[in-house]
Structure formats: structure tokens, C-alpha cells
Amino acid sequence: MEDEIQFILDSTEEAMKNALVHLEKKLVTIRAGKASPAMLSGVMVDYYGTPTPLNQVANVNTPDGMTLTIQPWEKAMIPEIEKGIQIANLGFNPMNNGESVIINVPPLTEERRRELAKQAKAEAEDSKIGVRNDRKNANTDIKKLDISEDLKKNLEDDIQNMTDEHIKKIDAILAKKEAEIMKV
Template sequence: MEESVDKVITQMKDEMKKTLSSYKKYLTTVKTGRAHVSVFEGIKVESYGQQMQLKQLATISTPDAMTVVIQPWDVSIIKEIEKAILKANMGFTPQNDGKIIKINIPPMTEEDRKKVVKLLKQESENYKVALRNARKKALKTIKDLEKEKIISEDESKRAEKEVKKALDDSSKKLDELMSNKEKEILNL
């Protein structure tokens, strides 16, 4: 029943890939002192009687590194978009000219950068815990398979090595992503 060990390892690797993918998505939302459309895309706007994401209602662009321009497809909801940005409490003041909303991104102070990096490291640790939990679950399943004599001790040892390697590789990727984001934040 070698395939059951392979299935366990495949499931664990898939979990780790999802965790890394989720982490990458999280990194796009981290405030860096530069204009990023991803910071604004998920803002919920009350429009047409329901909550919708800003990216569903407008074109969001960055004409330069310090400016975000939001151009609603329907200018009648521009006030709602402006309210939603203020309500999101991100520290930005939108400027509305009736057709577009312009947001100037203030430069981050050294203290702000250090705070963001500290939060980034804390959040990174949460994602590492998720990776370790995936490993723990896989190892438990492998041990159970060995106990039930479904796999041999040798197969169990081989599987444990593969699990350890997968965790090491995923942790290394996560560290690289965090390190790159940290450099981006501190070197602006």
C-alpha cells in the first residue's frame, strides 16, 4: 500500500503550497510606503444594495509610486467608494474630483517601517505554524499506517525524511518571501 504514503505526502505538500500561496497574497496587502492596487482591491463598498469589492466597481491604477487612482465605472457611487476607503481606516485621505478618486501615499517614517516589519515577522510565524501543522498531521498519519502494519518501518522512515524535506523547502521559501518584503519595506 505504498500509494497511501504517497497520498499522505501529496496532501501535505498541497497544504503547504496553499499556505505559501496565502502568504504571498498576504504580502501584497502589507503597507510598504509605495502605491499598490492590491491594498485597495478588497475594500468593501456598499453599492447597489449590497457589499462589493472595490475592484468590482472601479479601475484601480498607480500612475506613479506614490499615487493610486480609482476610477469608478459608475460615477454615481463615487461617494460610497470614498466612504469605504475612509472606513477601512488605512491612514489614507482620498481626494474626490467627481470623476476619479486620487490617493497620495504618504512616505513611511523609519518608525513606521520598523513596526510594519515587526508585524510582518509575527504574521510570518503564523504561516510557519501552519506549515508545521501540515507536517505534524502527515507524520501522525504515517505513524498510524506503520502501527497498523500497512507500511513497513523502512517505508515509514523514508516518508518521514520526505516530509522533513518538504517542510524545510517550504519554510525556506517562506523565509525568502519575508526577507524580500522586509528589504522592500526598509530600503524605500
């Protein structure tokens, strides 16, 4: 019985940590002022008929804070890379010099910063929902156990504390990202 309880607590903790990791991965793709290769992480390129992530057909670098360069491993991929960037609808205008694709990252307008902050809030809210669902699943599992009502109540309190702790972490991650986005 002790093992079952510990398993429920451990798996809930792990699921909540995964929600944090997922949030951080999502927030990396949201632009915050300066150019970053992660901005192109969602770009898919048609590689001989197969949708392939950009980073599997080219190197992405940032020579300075406002420029991204994409060096394809095959020159024939340049038009496909440009097309993939435009399809991803990131608001970038790719150019090529025959050797590589260059993206000048325009400075963010106040309106665009607000949109990005809103997008970050939505991602954080999705993570909070995930954490709350993990709490609900754990509480459901605890209710199924054949243990005393007092022990069930104590375990539910522990899970609620775990939930509160993870939601505070999500709020902290969001506050940091919003400050990054709004910084001119």
C-alpha cells in the first residue's frame, strides 16, 4: 500500500515537472527582442517530399542580435528553406545570397510585444491546466485506494501543496518571459 501511495505522489510530481519543461520549451520559441536560432525551431522544410525540421537540413546561426543565417547542407534546399519559413508565418522575410538564407529580424513594435506577451500567457495557462489535471488524476487515484479517510485527506493536501508550488513556478517563468518580451 505504501508503494502505491509513493508511486502516485512520484508520478504526479514528475508529470507536473514535465508541464514546466514543456512550458519552457514553448516560451523559447516566442521571440523576445533579439534573434535566436530557437525562433525557427518550429519551421518544417520539404526535404525531398518529407516534412523535416529545419535544424536537420541546415545550420542556424546568429551572427549578431538582429540577424539569423541559415546555412543549408545542400544548396538545392535554399528555396525550400525560404518557403518553409514563409509557411511557418513567423513574420520574417527570408533572403538568400546563393550560399545561405539570411533573415533580418525587425525590432518589435509595442503592439507586437503585447501580442507576444499574450501568447506567452496562453502557454503558461495551458501549463497550469496540465498541472491541475495532474492533481485531479492523482486525487482520483487516491480515492480508489483502500486507506483511511484521514490519510486520504492528508495525501490530497500534499498533492494540493505540490500543485501550488508548480503553479508558482509557472507564474515565475511567465513573469521572467514577459519582462524579457516587454524590454525595449
